[in-house]
Amino acid sequence: MTDNADRNDPDVWGKRLPRPSSDGHKYDRGFVAIFGAVELTGATRLAAGAASRIGAGLVGVVARERGDVYRASLLPDIMVSDVLPQKANVLLGGPGGIADNEKATMLKASEMDARVFDAGAIPQERQFGGLDPSCIFTPHIGEFERNFGALEDGPVAGAIRVAQQSNAVIVLKSSRTVIAHPDGRSIVNEHASPYLAKAGTGDVLAGMIAGLAAQGMPSFEASCAAVWMHGEAGRRIGPGLIAGDIVEGLPKILKDLL
Ligand SMILES: NC(=O)C1=CN([C@@H]2O[C@H](COP(=O)(O)OP(=O)(O)OC[C@H]3O[C@@H](n4cnc5c(N)ncnc54)[C@H](O)[C@@H]3O)[C@@H](O)[C@H]2O)[C@@H](O)CC1
Numbered sequence: 001m002t003d004n005a006d007r008n009d010p011d012v013w014g015k016r017l018p019r020p021s022s023d024g025h026k027y028d029r030g031f032v033a034i035f036g037a038v039e040l041t042g043a044t045r046l047a048a049g050a051a052s053r054i055g056a057g058l059v060g061v062v063a064r065e066r067g068d069v070y071r072a073s074l075l076p077d078i079m080v081s082d083v084l085p086q087k088a089n090v091l092l093g094g095p096g097g098i099a100d101n102e103k104a105t106m107l108k109a110s111e112m113d114a115r116v117f118d119a120g121a122i123p124q125e126r127q128f129g130g131l132d133p134s135c136i137f138t139p140h141i142g143e144f145e146r147n148f149g150a151l152e153d154g155p156v157a158g159a160i161r162v163a164q165q166s167n168a169v170i171v172l173k174s175s176r177t178v179i180a181h182p183d184g185r186s187i188v189n190e191h192a193s194p195y196l197a198k199a200g201t202g203d204v205l206a207g208m209i210a211g212l213a214a215q216g217m218p219s220f221e222a223s224c225a226a227v228w229m230h231g232e233a234g235r236r237i238g239p240g241l242i243a244g245d246i247v248e249g250l251p252k253i254l255k256d257l258l
């Protein structure tokens with residue numbers, strides 16, 4: 001593979017895909033809490049649907065405003081609250097926007113099994129203290145360069161550089177998404193489709209990563225698996241794809257993998 005990165009393939013993560021135990025209950029499958037956007041509520045809804053469909057036992061949206069909008073428009077299995085649910089083990093923020101105090105909460109929440117920082121939640125360099133390799137940033141190229149400077153070293157070296165600086169897993173999204181770990185590992189995903197270039201598909205990916213991490217998958221493998229399944233959905237659906245179709249396609253993709 002070019003740039004010394006390995007290719008994303010189910011061999012990398014397939015054995016670690018979460019399988020519910022026969023006598024388990026919903027709390028054994030993890031609890032994703034998502035900070036609800038105030039204006040771009042659709043982004044939060046897409047992320048929540050994806051986290052739920054990929055198998056998280058519980059998904060909650062923390063809506064400091066617009067709680068009734070969320071209650072009326074989310075899938076009925078998704079819970080809405082105005083405070084962070086105590087049993088959440090994964091936090092996701094950024095889809096559709098995030099308030100400064102919510103981002104500060106995410107930066108401090110080292111007790112979580114994973115924290116997924118998407119879009120406006122992606123930390124600046126001065127906020128890197130207190131992160132660890134269970135944290136995941138999911139920038140597209142524009143967000144990456146806005147936060148961390150021009151990608152003069154190329155996407156693989158750039159993603160590894162920021163992974164090492166931040167101590168977080170970086171998912172640098174594009175037609176060739178790079179997943180980089182602070183220990184220097186990197187994977188390039190070419191299992192995708194140009195039909196994924198569509199509003200909201202990144203929000204869905206963030207929810208998928210959070211949902212796998214909540215079920216106990218390590219952040220790097222959860223990111224690789226979610227990126228591959230997202231690409232698989234893009235390939236299966238193709239023309240006419242809208243972001244919600246990826247969410248609806250997940251049960252069949254999961255069934256084929258498990
Ligand atoms: N239904 C919804 O509510 C949706 C909400 N969304 C939210 O909208 C917010 C803004 O996200 P955007 O990414 O649109 O905007 P950004 O604020 O990140 O800016 C996009 C700008 O970056 C540039 N850019 C450079 N490289 C790019 C790349 N690889 N991909 C995309 N843009 C690139 C574009 O030219 C554009 O001018 C996010 O919080 C996101 O979650 C979007 O996901 C779309 C759907």
Ligand SMILES: Nc1ncnc2c1ncn2[C@@H]1O[C@H](COP(=O)(O)OP(=O)(O)O)[C@@H](O)[C@H]1O
Binds near residue numbers: 198
């Ligand atoms: N040409 C392309 N080929 C393959 N995948 C793409 C292409 N363009 C975008 N994607 C994927 O679609 C998603 C877009 O995410 P993002 O830019 O955050 O969108 P949004 O903010 O609208 O949700 C990413 O997972 C990215 O890798």
